[in-house]
Amino acid sequence: xxxxxxxxxxxxxxxxxxxxxxxxxxxxxxxxxxxxxxxxxxxxxxxxxxxxxxxxxxxxxxxxxxxxxxxxxxxxxxxxxxxxxxxxxxxxxxxxxxxxxxxxxxxxxxxxxxxxxxxxxxxxxxxxxxxxxxxxxxxxxxxxxxxxxxxxxxxxxxxxxxxxxxxxxxxxxxxxxxxxxxxxxxxxxxxxxxxxxxxxxxxxxxxxxxxxxxxxxxxxxxxxxxxxxxxxxxxxxxxxxxxxxxxxxxxxxxxxxxxxxxxxxxxxxxxxxxxxxxxxxxxxxxxxxxxxxxxxxxxxxxxxxxxxxxxxxxxxxxxxxxxxxxxxxxxxxxxxxxxxxxxxxxxxxxxxxxxxxxxxxxxxxxxxxxxxxxxxxxxxxxxxxxxxxxxxxxxxxxxxxxxxxxxxxxxxxxxxxxxxxxxxxxxxxxxxxxxxxxxxxxxxxxxxxxxxxxxxxxxxxxxxxxxxxxxxxxxxxx
Amino acid sequence: xxxxxxxxxxxxxxxxxxxxxxxxxxxxxxxxxxxxxxxxxxxxxxxxxxxxxxxxxxxxxxxxxxxxxxxxxxxxxxxxxxxxxxxxxxxxxxxxxxxxxxxxxxxxxxxxxxxxxxxxxxxxxxxxxxxxxxxxxxxxxxxxxxxxxxxxxxxxxxxxxxxxxxxxxxxxxxxxxxxxxxxxxxxxxxxxxxxxxxxxxxxxxxxxxxxxxxxxxxxxxxxxxxxxxxxxxxxxxxxxxxxxxxxxxxxxxxxxxxxxxxxxxxxxxxxxxxxxxxxxxxxxxxxxxxxxxxxxxxxxxxxxxxxxxxxxxxxxxxxxxxxxxxxxxxxxxxxxxxxxxxxxxxxxxxxxxxxxxxxxxxxxxxxxxxxxxxxxxxxxxxxxxxxxxxxxxxxxxxxxxxxxxxxxxxxxxxxxxxxxx
Numbered sequence: 012x013x014x015x016x017x018x019x020x021x022x023x024x025x026x027x028x029x030x031x032x033x034x035x036x037x038x039x040x041x042x043x044x045x046x047x048x049x050x051x052x053x054x055x056x057x058x059x060x061x062x063x064x065x066x067x068x069x070x071x072x073x074x075x076x077x078x079x080x081x082x083x084x085x086x087x088x089x090x091x092x093x094x095x096x097x098x099x100x101x102x103x104x105x106x107x108x109x110x111x112x113x114x115x116x117x118x119x120x121x122x123x124x125x126x127x128x129x130x131x132x133x134x135x136x137x138x139x140x141x142x143x144x145x146x147x148x149x150x151x152x153x154x155x156x157x158x159x160x161x162x163x164x165x166x167x168x169x170x171x172x173x174x175x176x177x178x179x180x181x182x183x184x185x186x187x188x189x190x191x192x193x194x195x196x197x198x199x200x201x202x203x204x205x206x207x208x209x210x211x212x213x214x215x216x217x218x219x220x221x222x223x224x225x226x227x228x229x230x231x232x233x234x235x236x237x238x239x240x241x242x243x244x245x246x247x248x249x250x251x252x253x254x255x256x257x258x259x260x261x262x263x264x265x266x267x268x269x270x271x272x273x274x275x276x277x278x279x280x281x282x283x284x285x286x287x288x289x290x291x292x293x294x295x296x297x298x299x300x301x302x303x304x305x306x307x308x309x310x311x312x313x314x315x316x317x318x319x320x321x322x323x324x325x326x327x328x329x330x331x332x333x334x335x336x337x338x339x340x341x342x343x344x345x346x347x348x349x350x351x352x353x354x355x356x357x358x359x360x361x362x363x364x365x366x367x368x369x370x371x372x373x374x375x376x377x378x379x380x381x382x383x384x385x386x387x388x389x390x391x392x393x394x395x396x397x398x399x400x401x402x403x404x405x406x407x408x409x410x411x412x413x414x415x416x417x418x419x420x421x422x423x424x425x426x427x428x429x430x431x432x433x434x435x436x437x438x439x440x441x442x443x444x445x446x447x448x449x450x451x452x453x454x455x456x457x458x459x460x461x462x463x464x465x466x467x468x469x470x471x472x473x474x475x476x477x478x479x480x481x482x483x484x485x486x487x488x489x
Numbered sequence: 490x491x492x493x494x495x496x497x498x499x500x501x502x503x504x505x506x507x508x509x510x511x512x513x514x515x516x517x518x519x520x521x522x523x524x525x526x527x528x529x530x531x532x533x534x535x536x537x538x539x540x541x542x543x544x545x546x547x548x549x550x551x552x553x554x555x556x557x558x559x560x561x562x563x564x565x566x567x568x569x570x571x572x573x574x575x576x577x578x579x580x581x582x583x584x585x586x587x588x589x590x591x592x593x594x595x596x597x598x599x600x601x602x603x604x605x606x607x608x609x610x611x612x613x614x615x616x617x618x619x620x621x622x623x624x625x626x627x628x629x630x631x632x633x634x635x636x637x638x639x640x641x642x643x644x645x646x647x648x649x650x651x652x653x654x655x656x657x658x659x660x661x662x663x664x665x666x667x668x669x670x671x672x673x674x675x676x677x678x679x680x681x682x683x684x685x686x687x688x689x690x691x692x693x694x695x696x697x698x699x700x701x702x703x704x705x706x707x708x709x710x711x712x713x714x715x716x717x718x719x720x721x722x723x724x725x726x727x728x729x730x731x732x733x734x735x736x737x738x739x740x741x742x743x744x745x746x747x748x749x750x751x752x753x754x755x756x757x758x759x760x761x762x763x764x765x766x767x768x769x770x771x772x773x774x775x776x777x778x779x780x781x782x783x784x785x786x787x788x789x790x791x792x793x794x795x796x797x798x799x800x801x802x803x804x805x806x807x808x809x810x811x812x813x814x815x816x817x818x819x820x821x822x823x824x825x826x827x828x829x830x831x832x833x834x835x836x837x838x839x840x841x842x843x844x845x846x847x848x849x850x851x852x853x854x855x856x857x858x859x860x861x862x863x864x865x866x867x868x869x870x871x872x873x874x875x876x877x878x879x880x881x882x883x884x885x886x887x888x889x890x891x892x893x894x895x896x897x898x899x900x901x902x903x904x905x906x907x908x909x910x
Contacts, residue, residue, distance in 0.1 A: 078533065403840035407807075416831040418850040421822035430845040431837050 037094040043067065046193055049094050053162050053196070056169050066182035066192035073186045079350040080379045080411060081319050083292065086256060093194045093227070150210065156240075157202040158213055161229050164200035171202055175233050179262040179300045179327070187258040187321075188296040191227045195260070198229035203238035203269070212469050214243035228259035234269035236303075241469055245276040255280075256292045257317075263299030265306035267330070271299060272309045274468050276476050279316035287346025287375075290318025297324035301333030301359075309336040310353065311467045313476040318347060323381065325354035328362035328390075335364040338464040342480065343376030343408070352382035352399075352413075357390035357423070366397035369461050372408035379411040386423040393420065399429040402460055404453075490523060496550050497622055508600045514608060518621035525615045537798040537830045538740055538769040543712065548656035548686050550625050551578040555651050569891070570643040570674070577649060578626045578657035590636040591671075596627025596660060608660070614742065616714045619658065620690045626659040630673075632699075634666035641672040641702075641889055648679030648687065648709050656686040663693040663701070665725075670700035672889060679709035679735070686712040693718070695725035697749070702728045702888050706896070708735040715741045721781075723749030730887055731758040731770075732896055734903060739768040745783065746775045758787040759883045759896075761903050762795035762827070769798035776809040785816040788883060790876060791827035792907045802834040803846070809839050816846035821853065821879055823907065873904055 037045060046067055050060040075086075151158050157168060165172050182192040203209055234240055257279070263271050282290025293316075299308035310324040326335030337353040355364035364384065372378045380399045401410035412429045434456050442452030457480065458465075465473050497519050501512055527544055528535035555577040573593065574584040580595060587593055596608075608621060632638070646659065665671060677687060687709060695701055699722075707713055713736040719727055733739060745754050760768050774783045789797040799818045820829045833846040853875050861871035880900055887893040 401835075401837070403837070403842075406840050408840065409836070409838040411837060412833075412835040412846065414832060414834070414848065416848055416850065417828065418820070418822065418831075419828040421825050421827060421852045423822075424851040425849060427831075427833070427848040428845070429833075429835060429847070430843075431835055432843050433840045 036092050039092045040089050041067075041091070041093055041194065045093055049194060049196060052094065053165065055162075055165055058169070058173055059165060062177065062182065063193050066189050067194075069183045070186065070189035070193055073189055075186050079321050079381070080377070080413075081321060081348040081350050083319055083348075086292070088190070091256060094196055154207050154210055155204040156207060156209055157200065159200055161195075161198040161200050161231070164231075168200070168202070171233065172200070172231070175231055175262070175264055177262075179264060179298050180260050180296050185296060187294040188260050191229065191258045191260045191296070195227040195229040198231070198259070200230075201232040201240060201242065203234045203240045205235045206237040207235075208238065209240040212241045212243055214245065226255070226257045226259070228257075228261075230259070230261040231264075232262070232271055232273070233264045234266060234271050234306075236266045237268040238266075239270045241272040241274070243274050243276075243469060245278075255290075256294070258294045259296070261295070261297040261324075263308055265299065265301050265303075265308050265333075267303035268305045270307040270309075272469075273297075273299070273311070273324070275310075275312040275314075276468075277312065277314045277316050277320075280318075281316050281345065281347045282318040284345045287318065290347075291316065293317040293320045293322060295322045297322065298327065299325070299335075300327040301330045301335065301362075303330040303333075304359075305332045306330050307334040307336075309334075309338075309467070311336075311338040311464065312340070313464070313468070313480075314339070314341040314349065314351065315480065317349075320347075320349040320351050322351045323354055325356070325383075326364065327356045327358065328364065328393075329358045330362075331359040332361045332363075333359055334362070336467075337364075337366045337368070338467040339368045340371070340461045340464045340476070340480070341369070341378060342371045343373070343378045345374040345376065347374075348377045350379040350381055352380045354383040355385070355395060357384075357386045357393040357395070360389070360391040361393070362390055363394045364396075366395070366399070367463050368397075368399040369464055370399070370401040370410055371404065371457065371460070372401065372410045373404040375405075375407045377409045377411075379413060380429070381413045381415075383415040383417075384425060384427070385417045386420050386425060388419045390420050391422050393423040393425075395423075395425045395427075397427040397429075399427075400460070401429070401431040402457070403431065403433045490526065490544065492544075492547055493619065493623070494519070494523070496548075500550060500623065500625070507597070511597075511600050515622045515624070518618045519623075522615050522618040522622060525613075525618070527615060534771060534800060535740075535769075537796070538738075538767060540740075542738060543686065543714075546654050546684060546686075548654045550623060551651070551655040551657055553579065555579075555649075555655060556581075557649070570641045571638075573628070573630075573642065573644045575626060575628075575644070575646045575659065577647070577651065577655065578659060580626060580628060587630075587642060588638050588640070590633040590669075591638070591642065592631040592633075594629045594631075596624065596629060596662075599627075599629055614716065616688055616740070616742075617690055617716050620660060620688050620716070623656075623658040623688075624660050626657060627662075628660070629662045630664065632663075632665045632669045632671050634668060634696075636666065636669045638669075638671045641674050641892075643674045644676060646675075646677045646687065646689075646709070648677075648685050648711065650680045650682040651685070652683065654684050654686075656688065658688050659690070661689070661691040663691070665693070665695050665699035665701055667697045667699060669696075672702040673704070674892065675703065675705045677707045677709040677713065677735070679711060681710035684711050685709075687714070689713075689715045691715070691717050693720070693727075695719065695721045695727060695752075697722050698724040700726040700728075704730045704887065704889070704892055705732065707731070707733045707739070708899075710735050710737070712736060712738045713741075714739070717741070717743045719743075719745045719754070721745065721747045721749060721752040721754065723751060725749065725752045727752075727754040727756075728888065729754075729756050729758075730883065730892075730896075731756075731760075732899070733759070733768055733770075734761040734899065736768070737766055739766075739770075741768075741770045743770070743772040744775070745773065747778055747781045747783070750778045750780045752778070753782040754784070756783070756785045756787075757883045758785075759880055760787075760789045760797060761880075761900070762789065762797055763792040763903075763907050764795065765793070766795040767797075768795075769800070771800040771802075773802045773804065774814065776803070776805045776812045776814065779808060779810045779812065781809065782813045784814070785818075786883060787818045788880060789818075789820040789829060790823065790880060791820065791829060792823040794824070794826045796828050796830070798830045799848075800830075800832045800834075801846070802836060803844060805835075805837045805839050805842050805844065807838045810841040812839065812842040812844065814842070814844045818846075818848040819879075820848075820850040821876065822850065823852070823876075876904060877901070
């Protein structure tokens with residue numbers, strides 16, 4: 012086994028390259044002027060600037076949290092440039108897109124044209140901070156669905172932005188979300204009107220490109236009464252020696268009978284395999300609220316990248332009978348560290364939540380599941396089921412499970428289960444006996460381990476996720 | 490805080506004949522205590538408990554005058570056992586009886602003859618530091634090598650009604666020799682006429698191939714804080730049962746460090762809560778050696794407005810391969826206003842291990858109650874049956890039938906008390 016593990020540790024990041032495009036970049040540093048400049052470049056209405064400044068002032072009073080079980084050198088927030096955009100703007104069609112940029116996507120295996128024709132997926136591609144191409148817009152417009160870059164939404168639908176921005180993750184929520192609220196440059200906005208079932212899966216490809224540019228994305232999805240939307244998010248980033256900070260905020264709002272499915276495949280640069288140098292810091296705040304009855308929010312994530320992941324997609328189950336789900340596969344290899352999990356807050360009656368978390372730790376990877384389940388006083392008959400399993404591959408990795416369970420209502424039913432183990436020698440032996448090589452056997456076992464989560468992903472993503480697991484563990488586990 | 494300082498000063502004045510080493514230790518520990526103070530909501534591992542009552546009430550250290558009439562009935566709980574009696578923090582050798590091969594010394598004796606005793610206190614825990622500085626009742630129980638004691642040793646810590654609010658900081662060291670086996674019952678009882686506080690530290694050392702059955706029954710009615718430490722060497726076996734029912738405010742820390750191969754620890758705990766009781770337990774099992782086993786099984790039954798906290802952590806260090814560890818916390822809420830915080834945690838740095846944990850919280854299953862009622866069992870009896878079944882699982886594990894009968898009785902009367910109230 013050990014030489015197989017060696018092999019995966021030696022695996023290089025396949026998507027490491029830098030695209031040469033000129034960028035409009037603000038000099039590094041953060042102060043109120045920078046925020047005013049960002050707001051001016053974005054041509055934002057007054058309320059946005061005020062909100063940004065309010066967040067910034069709040070951020071100044073806050074301290075960087077240290078409770079997560081991750082270690083990293085101190086971040087110099089003044090050394091980061093808070094705005095960077097490709098020079099060409101206002102593109103009408105794909106032909107106008109910088110060929111270099113298109114090439115980048117092609118290298119990543121996401122040719123826009125092909126996707127446009129074949130997959131039926133509308134892609135809002137984010138290249139650094141400004142969205143440069145949006146497809147399938149007209150199809151969506153027919154149904155009244157709004158799916159556009161955040162900056163566009165601020166111009167065209169300020170009333171929706173003003174109503175929902177910060178309604179789930181307030182500007183003062185935590186250190187990184189406050190920073191994001193102050194300096195975010197773009198992201199995606201989705202609004203599904205009453206009773207509409209979004210005709211296609213919506214997706215964004217994130218990509219971090221410019222050196223020393225922190226990426227601060229803001230995603231806001233609002234599903235009005237009786238609507239349904241499935242949103243896909245996937246990302247890869249080029250190889251780089253300096254750590255890149257990524258502090259995104261995702262807010263989901265589900266009204267009565269609405270349902271939101273949010274899926275993520277994350278494969279950012281995890282840092283140099285030998286030294287752990289470089290790699291992305293992924294400090295994300297994701298939260299959804301089931302505002303009214305029968306709403307449903309489902310998070311699915313496959314996390315294989317980033318040097319450090321610090322992420323807890325959460326659900327606030329406010330409406331009666333609302334449902335929250337969290338399905339996660341997280342892989343840490345080499346020097347990666349992940350502190351991830353979820354928070355389910357039961358406020359309404361008959362609310363239900365399910366947590367399925369699968370962690371795989373290899374090499375020197377350190378992984379922590381940190382989850383909170385709170386059943387509040389009025390959450391009659393609330394129900395939670397949590398299962399967190401960890402798999403350890405290699406002698407130097409670690410897997411930790413820290414659930415926080417609060418029950419304040421006696422009619423609640425709350426179950427939590429977790430296990431940690433390695434792949435058994437006998438399991439491998441059994442497969443070997445049947446003519447399956449050790450690598451294939453490990454792959455088989457890992458895939459079986461993650462199956463419960465993969466089956467929750469939309470079809471296109473499920474294939475990608477399985478491929479990603481294979482690539483990430485190739486040699487190590489098959 | 491100043492109040493504790495003056496208690497320490499008067500203590501040192503009264504006991505001026507104490508060896509210098511000891512009084513320096515007290516001072517050092519007190520400095521540590523005043524540095525950190527009582528835990529606040531911001532302390533991650535202490536956040537669910539309000540510790541301000543300890544500071545608000547002016548507790549004084551119990552004095553020799555607090556020991557008055559000794560009622561013989563105190564000593565009769567388990568007739569067929571050896572006993573160690575402590576009355577309001579004062580050891581009563583004339584009432585105590587221990588078997589051959591077991592030596593009892595007070596900590597003061599140990600200091601005077603300059604023997605060694607582990608009186609270290611961890612930096613993070615203010616209650617251990619406070620206990621070290623205000624230690625007013627220290628006992629060291631040594632069990633010789635190769636001895637099997639067939640009857641349990643019953644350590645009784647009795648708090649009687651005293652007009653003032655008194656506090657005790659007892660320190661108990663139990664040291665088991667190689668290949669020895671002992672059953673030890675640590676029993677706290679008390680009258681509920683005045684408020685008192687017992688801040689206990691118990692350290693058990695299990696040398697090679699020794700076996701300890703430790704039952705800790707906490708029925709005293711005042712405030713109770715406890716720190717239990719167990720050190721297990723090669724092939725040592727530990728079996729514990731923690732029974733908590735009395736106190737209004739309880740915080741218990743249990744630390745198990747496994748410092749040898751093939752050691753095994755079984756931890757069981759049952760807490761019964763009603764009214765405004767608050768019980769907070771934190772259990773840490775630290776596996777530092779390979780081929781060891783630990784199992785935790787903790788249950789809480791909560792009624793009225795009570796709150797329970799269970800905070801358990803299993804740490805498997807880097808080279809502790811083949812560790813087998815499980816952790817289970819099951820909680821039964823009998824009332825709408827009761828609440829439970831459960832944080833079972835795993836921290837694992839070795840790959841060839843099998844570790845699991847589970848936690849459930851809920852109320853009695855209506856379907857089962859319905860089933861029982863449809864067979865002619867009234868609601869109350871059906872509930873009683875189920876609760877007894879839920880808790881009984883832990884009590885049958887006890888090695889000693891007398892203890893398990895005693896605790897089952899306690900459970901039954903507790904159940905009656907909540908039904909009447």
